[in-house]
Amino acid sequence: MIKNVFKSLFKLLIGLGPLGALSIIFILLLFTDIKSDHVITSYVADYLIHSGRLGDQGMTFEDVADYTFRFLRELNIALLSLTLAMSFVWTVASHYLNINAPGKAKLYFIHWSLYSGILIGLLVAIALWFTESTAYQAQQFLSGGGKSIIYIGGVVFYTLMYYMGVLLGTARYARSSVLLANKLPGGF
């Protein structure tokens, strides 16, 4: 059983790999001293920050860049950690689902849906907490559109990453519990 769990964890890593790598690169970039002409700087300044609000206070994006990058960095670390933890837990737990007859795995689709719903809820809650609480100074300069991008982008990106992970990582005999996982080839 343990051997099979490790096989699944390896497949989970493959599933999480592409989007996970993007997320990690993004976080690492935010740790570095990003130049003002970098594409990320421009994107954040143009789409996430309310330039009018900054102007009212007599500030430019350069003044709040550090706060904003820290905010984005920590938000992504939180979302990534949650996604990794939740997909890891599902992958391991899928080996212990009480599937004691052929055809019974389908019943666990409900469990998987609820579990995935909880993940989405938590992703939204984290994004909300970051953008609405006063814990981060950067949140006061976020535009309405910027917040929407953070909510939707973050939730979609990390949900997709989770889905790719559990799609490949779920135990073979429990694949019918995950949307479209039973379309994978039998030998995979």
Next chain:
Amino acid sequence: MKNFIIGIGGTGAKCLEHLVHCCSAGLGPNNLWAGMVDQDEANGNISRTKILLNKYENLRKNLRDENKHDLSKNSNLFKTHITTNNDSVWLPLKGADPTLEALINYNVLKDEVKGLIDCLYDKYERKQNLSEGFRARPNIGAAAMLATTANEEDPFWSQIYKAIDAARGGEQVRVFIISSIFGGTGAAGFPNIARRINQIKKDKNVSSNFHIGGALMLPYFNYEVPEENMEGELFAKPEEFIDQTKGALEYYSKLFEYDKIFDQVYVVGWDPLSKLQNFIMGGNLQNNPPLFPEIYGALGALKFFSEENSIKDTQEIFHIGKNESDDILWSDIPNVSGSLNSKENISKLIRFGFTYNWIYGPALTGSWSKIKKYQSENWFKRLIYKNTYDNDSKSCVIGHEHNQEIILLMKEYCQDVLTWISDMQYSTVANTDQKMELILSDFFSEYKPKENSNRVKIKDKLNAAEKNQFNNLISDSKNLKLLNIMSNVCYTNKYRDQKGLSIFMDILFRSCEQ
């Protein structure tokens, strides 16, 4: 190496039943010829083993067919190639209603020879109808066997004679005989058949490569004989078993002292005796339950056939019996050899029987329209769909008649395995202080001790709670849940040379390993 086993009488046949199941579990040699000797051909014990042998041969032939379904040489499931004659039972006396008088042509004997015969056999013994066996009269059986085993033309004995010739050609040949020391057929057949084979071996100047082994079952069961309608009947009387055994042991002690007939003898005893609930003198209604000591006889035979068993020049006698406590456990079952663990293999077969009968068998039974609902499941895709896909019709043919036949044969065999182990567990300890805890069988079977033919009834369906008791099926320290089996089925790798439905059968069998 050529291996031969001869089960003599009802006990011999019942030991063969255990042996066949052990061979299914992979404990047997690569090949084995099996035969039975009993005058009571219709006897329920003999018929049961005969049917089981047929099922085994049929199922093995289907699952080890290089063109269609092949388990592969690496698989232990149905490993032993068991062969039998067209009729696996040899009757010492042919014809309807044979008697000893007819056999020895008593009426045409000279008066002085008649007088000698009268000294050896009384009137009842001479005239006793022997169509239902020798009724605990080994003196009758001995005469019958010695008079008829010499026939080299007989298809049954010709196999043994050919094997003796093969031994002269350098091939290793091992012959094993199992019978009870008490009773009629077994007690008469065991020494006489062995001596006859030994004599032929000497006549053919075979001094090496040919070995004879035997398992002698000392009394291990008794029963109550009803008082009504038994007057004048000859039958095996349980109260005489011990005296008969004592006499027989004295005889064997002398025989073995002066003549090395057997290379290895396995002596099995049991105390307290198991109590059979029904007494039937013979015939098709005599359907005694499988009992635990018989498995010792079967395992003795398998140990004798094991390639790890080096046979010495001196005659070896092994004995085994009940341990000191009244609890019968897995640890009481000896291993066949260093590499063949009896408990591991038998428990794997029982788990396989359970999962096939109630979990996978029903899912695979029926037409494609019924089965196809599982087609997206990993086990089905990997083990069934791909391996039963017909390129001509471009479809999965699992629902076709020839595949369904194998699926149903296997289901029937699995029910036999579960009935065998449950019946053995219930019947060995019934009405005694003994406790047998090899498996947990109450949740899937019902035991009716007074019934003869359907003593153990296996449930048709199990509910979810009953299925979840699977982890307690084999009484040992570790748990193996159904979900573990289902998971193993999806991950166990197939062997390269496996084909067809046999891939699924073998992977399920291997998945049932602890």
